[in-house]
Amino acid sequence: MQRSLQIDPGKCTGCLQCEMACSYENEGVFNPARSRIKVFTFHQEGRFVPYTCTQCDEAWCMQACPVDAIVLNAATGSKDILEDVCVGCKVCTIACPFGTVNYNSDTGKVIKCDLCGGDPKCAEACPTQAITYINADETGFDRMRAWAGKSDNQPRVQ
Amino acid sequence: MKHVIIGAGPAGVVAAETLRKLEPESDITLIGDEPEPPYSRMAIPYYLENKIDAAGTHLRKSADYFEQNNIEVLQSRIDAINTDKKILTPDTGEQINFDKLLIASGSSPVKPPIEGMDLPGVHNCWTLADANQIIDRAKPDAKVVLMGAGFIGCIILESLVSRGVKLTVAEMENRMVPRMMNEQSGTLLKQWCENKGVTVLTSARVSGIEKGSQHPLSVVMSVGGALPADLVICATGVRANIKLCEESDIETKQGILVNEFLQTTHPDIFAAGDVAQGRDFSTGQYSVQAIQPTAVEHARIAATNMTERREHLHRGSINMNVLDTLGLISSSFGDWEGLKGDDSCELGDNDRFRYLNLQFQDDILIGANTLGLTQHIGVLRGLIQSKTRLGKWKNKLANDPTLIMEAYLATVQGQA
Amino acid sequence: MAWTQKILRVNLSDGSIKVEPLNMEWADQYLGQRGLATRYFIEEVDPKVDPLSPENKMIMATGPLTGTMASTGGRYSVITKGPLTGAIACSNSGGFIGAEMKMAGWDMIIFEGKSPSPVYLYIENDKAELLPADDLWGKTVWEADEMLHKKHQDPQLRIACVGRPAEAGCLYAGIINDLHRAAGRSGVGTVMASKNLKAVAVRGTKGVGNIKDPARFMQATQEAKAVLAENAVTGEGLPAYGTQVLMNIVNEIGALPTRNMREVQFEGAHSVSGEAMHEPRKSDGKPNLTTNAACFGCTIACGRISTIDQGHFSVENKPEYWGSSGGLEYEAAWALGPNTGVDDLDALTYVNFLCNEDGFDPITFGATFSAAIDLFDSGAITTEHTGGMELIFGSAEALVWAVEALCKGEGFGKDLGLGSKRLCEKYGHPEFSMTVKGQEFPAYDPRGIQGMGLAYATSNRGACHLRGYTVASEVLGIPEKTDPLVTDGKPELVIAFQDATAAVDSSGLCLFTTFAWTLDNIAPQIDAACEGEWSVEKLAELGERVWNMERDFNLKAGLTAADDTLPKRLLKDAANVGPAKGKVAGLDVMLPKYYELRGWTNDGQLTDDVRSRLSLPA
Numbered sequence A: 001m002q003r004s005l006q007i008d009p010g011k012c013t014g015c016l017q018c019e020m021a022c023s024y025e026n027e028g029v030f031n032p033a034r035s036r037i038k039v040f041t042f043h044q045e046g047r048f049v050p051y052t053c054t055q056c057d058e059a060w061c062m063q064a065c066p067v068d069a070i071v072l073n074a075a076t077g078s079k080d081i082l083e084d085v086c087v088g089c090k091v092c093t094i095a096c097p098f099g100t101v102n103y104n105s106d107t108g109k110v111i112k113c114d115l116c117g118g119d120p121k122c123a124e125a126c127p128t129q130a131i132t133y134i135n136a137d138e139t140g141f142d143r144m145r146a147w148a149g150k151s152d153n154q155p156r157v158q
Numbered sequence B: 001m002k003h004v005i006i007g008a009g010p011a012g013v014v015a016a017e018t019l020r021k022l023e024p025e026s027d028i029t030l031i032g033d034e035p036e037p038p039y040s041r042m043a044i045p046y047y048l049e050n051k052i053d054a055a056g057t058h059l060r061k062s063a064d065y066f067e068q069n070n071i072e073v074l075q076s077r078i079d080a081i082n083t084d085k086k087i088l089t090p091d092t093g094e095q096i097n098f099d100k101l102l103i104a105s106g107s108s109p110v111k112p113p114i115e116g117m118d119l120p121g122v123h124n125c126w127t128l129a130d131a132n133q134i135i136d137r138a139k140p141d142a143k144v145v146l147m148g149a150g151f152i153g154c155i156i157l158e159s160l161v162s163r164g165v166k167l168t169v170a171e172m173e174n175r176m177v178p179r180m181m182n183e184q185s186g187t188l189l190k191q192w193c194e195n196k197g198v199t200v201l202t203s204a205r206v207s208g209i210e211k212g213s214q215h216p217l218s219v220v221m222s223v224g225g226a227l228p229a230d231l232v233i234c235a236t237g238v239r240a241n242i243k244l245c246e247e248s249d250i251e252t253k254q255g256i257l258v259n260e261f262l263q264t265t266h267p268d269i270f271a272a273g274d275v276a277q278g279r280d281f282s283t284g285q286y287s288v289q290a291i292q293p294t295a296v297e298h299a300r301i302a303a304t305n306m307t308e309r310r311e312h313l314h315r316g317s318i319n320m321n322v323l324d325t326l327g328l329i330s331s332s333f334g335d336w337e338g339l340k341g342d343d344s345c346e347l348g349d350n351d352r353f354r355y356l357n358l359q360f361q362d363d364i365l366i367g368a369n370t371l372g373l374t375q376h377i378g379v380l381r382g383l384i385q386s387k388t389r390l391g392k393w394k395n396k397l398a399n400d401p402t403l404i405m406e407a408y409l410a411t412v413q414g415q416a
Numbered sequence C: 001m002a003w004t005q006k007i008l009r010v011n012l013s014d015g016s017i018k019v020e021p022l023n024m025e026w027a028d029q030y031l032g033q034r035g036l037a038t039r040y041f042i043e044e045v046d047p048k049v050d051p052l053s054p055e056n057k058m059i060m061a062t063g064p065l066t067g068t069m070a071s072t073g074g075r076y077s078v079i080t081k082g083p084l085t086g087a088i089a090c091s092n093s094g095g096f097i098g099a100e101m102k103m104a105g106w107d108m109i110i111f112e113g114k115s116p117s118p119v120y121l122y123i124e125n126d127k128a129e130l131l132p133a134d135d136l137w138g139k140t141v142w143e144a145d146e147m148l149h150k151k152h153q154d155p156q157l158r159i160a161c162v163g164r165p166a167e168a169g170c171l172y173a174g175i176i177n178d179l180h181r182a183a184g185r186s187g188v189g190t191v192m193a194s195k196n197l198k199a200v201a202v203r204g205t206k207g208v209g210n211i212k213d214p215a216r217f218m219q220a221t222q223e224a225k226a227v228l229a230e231n232a233v234t235g236e237g238l239p240a241y242g243t244q245v246l247m248n249i250v251n252e253i254g255a256l257p258t259r260n261m262r263e264v265q266f267e268g269a270h271s272v273s274g275e276a277m278h279e280p281r282k283s284d285g286k287p288n289l290t291t292n293a294a295c296f297g298c299t300i301a302c303g304r305i306s307t308i309d310q311g312h313f314s315v316e317n318k319p320e321y322w323g324s325s326g327g328l329e330y331e332a333a334w335a336l337g338p339n340t341g342v343d344d345l346d347a348l349t350y351v352n353f354l355c356n357e358d359g360f361d362p363i364t365f366g367a368t369f370s371a372a373i374d375l376f377d378s379g380a381i382t383t384e385h386t387g388g389m390e391l392i393f394g395s396a397e398a399l400v401w402a403v404e405a406l407c408k409g410e411g412f413g414k415d416l417g418l419g420s421k422r423l424c425e426k427y428g429h430p431e432f433s434m435t436v437k438g439q440e441f442p443a444y445d446p447r448g449i450q451g452m453g454l455a456y457a458t459s460n461r462g463a464c465h466l467r468g469y470t471v472a473s474e475v476l477g478i479p480e481k482t483d484p485l486v487t488d489g490k491p492e493l494v495i496a497f498q499d500a501t502a503a504v505d506s507s508g509l510c511l512f513t514t515f516a517w518t519l520d521n522i523a524p525q526i527d528a529a530c531e532g533e534w535s536v537e538k539l540a541e542l543g544e545r546v547w548n549m550e551r552d553f554n555l556k557a558g559l560t561a562a563d564d565t566l567p568k569r570l571l572k573d574a575a576n577v578g579p580a581k582g583k584v585a586g587l588d589v590m591l592p593k594y595y596e597l598r599g600w601t602n603d604g605q606l607t608d609d610v611r612s613r614l615s616l617p618a
């Protein structure tokens, strides 16, 4: 059974441990600016919303890539960037309607969540269980994904 | 079932793959006239910059990919389509018949109607072959004149600068990327390029190209004067490759006319990509967009509709672009020019080359321009495409347009 | 390594900005943040300097663990000479800007001189520039924050800013970062404003790497986080109630200073407690508390985010205060509540919002206001001074009026900006000022918690709970329980807390971790991150070194043993109710012992022995 990240913003305290864990795993430094997961603050509402790629079925990013640099990881279901293939054209960053592929000007390539290959460090670091890694069919991400279907221009190819 | 696809660019390849997934048993033939394996034009700038080799531009990386997927790839040119008999006659080899045909022949650069376009050293930047010609001539300190500061022109700017040439850009309109960015951001872009040592002439029309004295070429400007050049690159726009439909009953205007199923006026023939005059999400009108994401979107929908029992509606593609001009990143989405009555908000910081413009209809986002922004810009597409009512977030955005991600999370995702 | 090893020196007088390498020899002796910045400060600044003159400097400093995954590793401190106290001022803040500074590549920023016109410092990684702030001057912190975010088009920009009272010379203005985190005490914001520096805005995208032993660091920080999670205070109490968990506890033991320290228990304590913040209001059915929130990297998350009832008199016609923002923590709740006799939770929350919005210390403000009530009560000030407002204990209206007057700097509001010492002197009743070295007390009555009396009297930055929090031991039993009513053993306890605190304040970690952590939990994290060997002993000694260095500065600044004292009300007027009934603060027995244990002379001077043992600068 494939698993996915479940995010419960109600539990989030905005501590950014997840962002640090992510950037440390992927970049070797503590650097929220390079985190694949991002916590958004709604100050007026008193709410923190962690947010990252849902590994959506449509994989708009993957389809838009002109050089086949984004590939499906069959084991985890994640859509992974092949850094040596990516040319940094950024088309995926405008194609993903969730805003979860981002350009890294330091490397000239793009970055996105790859579920840490099946052991997501953000979930491990979160002190409040606002992020958990659970069986895909139980996740609240379904709601997010449902949206993708709503305005979907694209056929689902099984 | 026998599917044939004309054009082995991104649209053709994605269509072939989609067909293969949906119909494992069908015959699929992909015909392209370029000598290389199917490749992506979009990768050419990075090839020019030496970021990748020619193989890095290939759409699929393994040599036997198409064979593995049982997709027959032919290199030949199709000049006409016999729609009655459903037969194609390639310039080489045997006749090919089809049950369903997809035309994905892309577009080609237009040649401005001026003297001297055929002189040696005057090139388009459209194909890998063009790119190789440019690489030959764009040596360090060579004088290069780029005609047209449109999207393609701007995107190869960086590659040219990185090759160390002395670059002059001549654009007819009053700013750079006039069809992608509004006046303010286009002007900022020009300043940025000038700061980086590129000469940018706007409102500058080239009236002809002549043989030069010290340098092989001389680019004559309509306002007077001439620019010496070793290489002239022409990027003055593209036109859909519709010539192959001329003798047939497939109707064309700007491009091949299609309906909301991407079906041409012939029920068994479909069109996708740069050649298709497909539905625009923002205007609801049918137009040629000539961008990669649209090509791929078309391809998947058209291919789905070419198989049996499937009717997938194309609700329209959002015209969008992202551009990296010497490190300054700009993007445009949808109806960035906005509607009459101009319900929009903008935020600019000229000193820092940052600019953001959002266009609304009621409380729905319909278009955007960004400059100097790289994070989470995809949500602009998300907001436009989902036609989400922004409610109170519209005012918040009007006050501070940088809160796009927050607005998206709060409205589309209902998170706040 | 963990340090970025780079300092930014900003000369506001001539507008120059220089990059300097961090003095690594000092880093080995003083670690970072409070210790290291104080070392720089005493090297460069004449102790006799007028705090509000251009010759005073102000340092914003991070610690080596700031910006790392160590829990609570987001702190920075502001070191300067304080205008309220004339002593060394060192205010520590959380939020996010400390980590951002580090991510941008800076261990500290030293500000010197005074800008000819209002400016702010903008940092984007290596790029640092002083930009005009004429449009920001005269704006509240919240307004300026919004303007800067918009101007730079970056929601991720982290901003520290001073408010209007700082500009107007209020002596206890703080520096507010991230809207509601504060380097709050001793008037560090007043110093900043005196330099015509309105704000510091930072964006850092370089990250913090450079960890000595990354694998061991991850292991050590993870283990330490587990300790926080399992501890009743840091794992449950603080996340649920914040520091406000203390309100009812301290009230019960009869150590809740009430009505300008006239009493030690407050009948309305429950209404303004952490528990009450959870209870649905009668008026709108919603609780005051919206959620808890963390500072950068903090796995405790004691921060309060509150929302005021839209119908409450304080915000009725002010929709700009209807959204949520930083809520009450214990010291603020006490100063604004029990100490002024007000038990209206939403009123306190509103006043707290304004303290954040306009950048001043709620403890000193609340205590100054309650001293003003005493002055009013005694007839020294009248409605003529206040423009008609009756100053009485328990009046939420008067409290709200006072805070608004201070923000606007109008009429009596100017007087309130003096702090209680100067206010009470001005009106001829110095005895109403509950201060040490000119700084107001926080929320623990030394008659009921004896150790705190000594901690206040000897604190290097004036009365303060954060220099030696013996409450942990005397009330909560951390690390072990001592009797709050006895003085025996308290000098030892105070010294241990003072030194450990100085070490923690030099690391980049939050002091609140020490509800669960001792130096045994902290040392391994520092040792894995930083070059050199960092044992518990080394840290304890470092703490002692920092403490003595600060003391040394104060003595050179002109303070004497006579300043190590408490107001008469605490030394002479016994507690009237509760467990401490009949007690006064037993400072007279503790202080000599304290000097002796510190190795100081009996008039509180440092000895050569101490200097050489700790290798203190001359």
Ligand SMILES: Cc1cc2nc3c(=O)[nH]c(=O)nc-3n(C[C@H](O)[C@H](O)[C@H](O)COP(=O)(O)OP(=O)(O)OC[C@H]3O[C@@H](n4cnc5c(N)ncnc54)[C@H](O)[C@@H]3O)c2cc1C
Binding pocket: A089, A091, B006, B007, B008, B009, B010, B011, B012, B031, B032, B033, B034, B040, B041, B042, B043, B044, B045, B076, B077, B078, B079, B104, B105, B106, B107, B125, B126, B127, B152, B155, B156, B241, B244, B272, B273, B274, B275, B290, B291, B292, B293, B295, B321, B322
């Ligand atoms: C330098 C450059 C940079 C670009 N950058 C971007 C970018 O950043 N973002 C973006 O969205 N778009 C970009 N584009 C545009 C993008 O490449 C096109 O939109 C995309 O290639 C369209 O795909 P297509 O499959 O429709 O057409 P094409 O890629 O043009 O493929 C069509 C193929 O069909 C062949 N063909 C044509 N006629 C026949 C025939 N009669 N018989 C046989 N074969 C035929 C052509 O030779 C070609 O190989 C760029 C283009 C260029 C040239």
Ligand code: SF4
Binding pocket: A053, A054, A055, A056, A057, A058, A059, A060, A061, A062, A079, A095, A096, A097, A098, A099, A100, A101, A112
């Ligand atoms: S990055 Fe965006 S498009 Fe790509 S898989 Fe994730 S959500 Fe889908």
Ligand code: SF4
Binding pocket: A011, A012, A013, A014, A015, A016, A017, A018, A019, A039, A048, A050, A125, A126, A127, A128, A129, A130, A131
């Ligand atoms: S680690 Fe958990 S609590 Fe902390 S910010 Fe991330 S999601 Fe929120």
